Amino acid sequence: MNGVHDMGGMHGFGKVEPETNEPAFHAAWEARVLAMQRALRFTRAWNIDMSRDAIERLPAHVYLSASYYEKWALGIERKAIECGLIDADEIESGRALRPGKPLPRMTRSDLPLASTRGSFSRPSAAPARFKPGDRVRTRNLNPPTHTRLPRYARDREGAVEAVRGCHVFPDSVTTAGGENPQWLYTVVFDGRQLWGAHADPALKVSIEAFEPYLEPA
Amino acid sequence: MYMSGHDHDDHSELSPTQLRVRALETVLTEKGYVDPAVLDLIVEHYETKTGPHIGARAIARAWVDAGFKAALLADATKAITGLGVAVGEHLIAVENTPARHNLVVCTLCSCYPWDVLGLPPTWYKSAPYRSRAVMDPRGVLADFGVTLSATTEVRVWDSTAETRFIVMPPRPAGTEGWSEERLATLVTRDCMIGTGLPRQPDEAAP
DSSP: OOOOOOOTTTTOOOOOOOOOOOOOOHHHHHHHHHHHHHHGGGTSSSHHHHHHHHHTTTHHHHHSSSSSHHHHHHHHHHHHHHSSSHHHHHHHHHHHHEEEOOOOOOOOOGGGTTTTTOOOOOOOOOOSSSOOTOEEEEEOOOOOOOOOOOOGTTEEEEEEEEEEEEEEEEEHHTTSSOOOOOOEEEEEEHHHHHHHSSSSSSSEEEEEGGGGGGOOO | OOOOOOOOOOOOOHHHHHHHHHHHHHHHHHHHHHOOOHHHHHHIIIIIIIHHHHHHHHHHHHHHHHHHHHHHOOOHHHHHHHOOOOOSSSSEEEBBBBTTEEEEEEEOOOOOHHHHHHHHOGGGGHHHHHHHHTTTHHHHHHHHTTOOOSSEEEEEEEEEESSSEEEEOOOHHHHHHHOOOHHHHOOOHHHHHSSSSSGGGGGOOO
16 A cells, blocks of 8 residues: 555655653553553454554544554554444443453463564465575555555565565455465665665665565566 | 644543543453453553663673674574573564664564564654655764764665564774673663664763
């Protein structure tokens, strides 16, 4: 999806402004949102790709004006409604109006698991098509749905630097296509290949590219 | 803030965002999907247990132990798990050298190695950082007061999948004989993202 979330190479957002001694959270509600996000993983109703997809589908003006945890909260609402866990009228009334679905709920004993990332590695159906050193070109893909190939790196030539295993394919799992595991590669590009002849000659940028994003150069 | 559509004069009132998040938690709790007591524990974990001290410990170990450094660069998940810390799969350590400086970003969302650096700072999640890091990393570094030689390669890692990256900076000069624990005080969060350099010995926390 060619959304405003795909920010690499955009101009006009201004300087980066680090905050000295930044706290973990700037308000108590932010912490509740983070905790809900982590705990809801255990319902297995949706995965991290679906969470990202839900946030990317927010209207562009909302995406740009909402804070990080506001986007998360809106994403949780959307997924919980889309997956049939809750209904919009329950959010409006602030209480459950119907019984919940019987889904696994995170307990205290799951806490160590909640603090590490989930595993997205999967067995491969076929050998990896590329190896380190191979020249590749990213495909010129513009799906209206979720993808992890950023716009700035489409239709660009680069080199495979590493094979990172076989993983759940975000483009597929967010479009009812199942996990459809794909090989993942670190693909590195010269800055000038991405940004033109006047770019910094000493710049290199890599992306983590799923095999369907690539073709031999 | 987007959810706060209008200002409240009465500060005792909850903001629209607070009300909406509270409503969400209440509904999810009443329907049996989350347990508020478990949510409290998750918050406590992120406020008190995780943080960049975990990554700093690994970097300091690599500075004093060449075998550990090789293991960290070969498989950072395995190496740091060996220190007794739970780390997710596919953590990759990348080494800064005089010839190459590494910088980590996630242009599409805000992927970040939480298990070794804690929660990401707001700037890492911000549009200015996400938009500029891949096109103008030297400009971003200037925002952090960091200037590199023009001939130093800048390598930007865009975290577009479930791999995560931690930068290993070189050990500062003048730290010969320092203990691992003392060295860890020089390893800042930003130097493990690539937007900073390690503290110098004279800048060490007392």
